[in-house]
Amino acid sequence: MEANGVKRIDFKKNFILCEKPFDNEDKPRKYYFHDTMSVDYYEVYEDLEMLLSKGRSYADVYNSQKKVHELLNQSKVADAAIENYNSMALVSEKLQKREHPALRMIALFACGESENRDKFDDVVMDKKIRDWRNEGFAMEDFFQLAFNLVEGFMESYKEVSQGLLKKPTSKKRSTEPGEKEKSGGPNS
16 A cells, blocks of 8 residues: 555555665565564663663663762762763763664564574664665654554463462562661551
């Protein structure tokens, strides 16, 4: 389907069809949707999830916040403000130099027939994105796919996480600074 020269993804199919691969091969490529992923792919997924929602990786956020915290503890408010500003500039720079995380997210779930789904490969991901760009697909379709696929994946992840969180503990930490720990189950 095309609208104003922009090709739309046919959501009724379980694949993305690229009739004009970027490397000018005569054979069209199909990228099939999968709803499971390896540990290797999941680790990439976690970083992309943060980039998709915040525009930064976990490492970027942690390192910046750690430095700001240290500076504030040393009463260096101006230095903390500068670090925070530099962190914002880093986000802006990263947003301008990388593929959009929605495209990369879809590349985790939409895989070629012979793709090794056990080990993540940036080169393979880049090839898919170049195919999609060359095909002229609408970016809105990738946003829709990313949020739909992530939502289903996240529901399963939340169920597993909630099951793990319901396990009783022998101690509960107080949320008030300076209070002693309370003993007992999760509701004491």
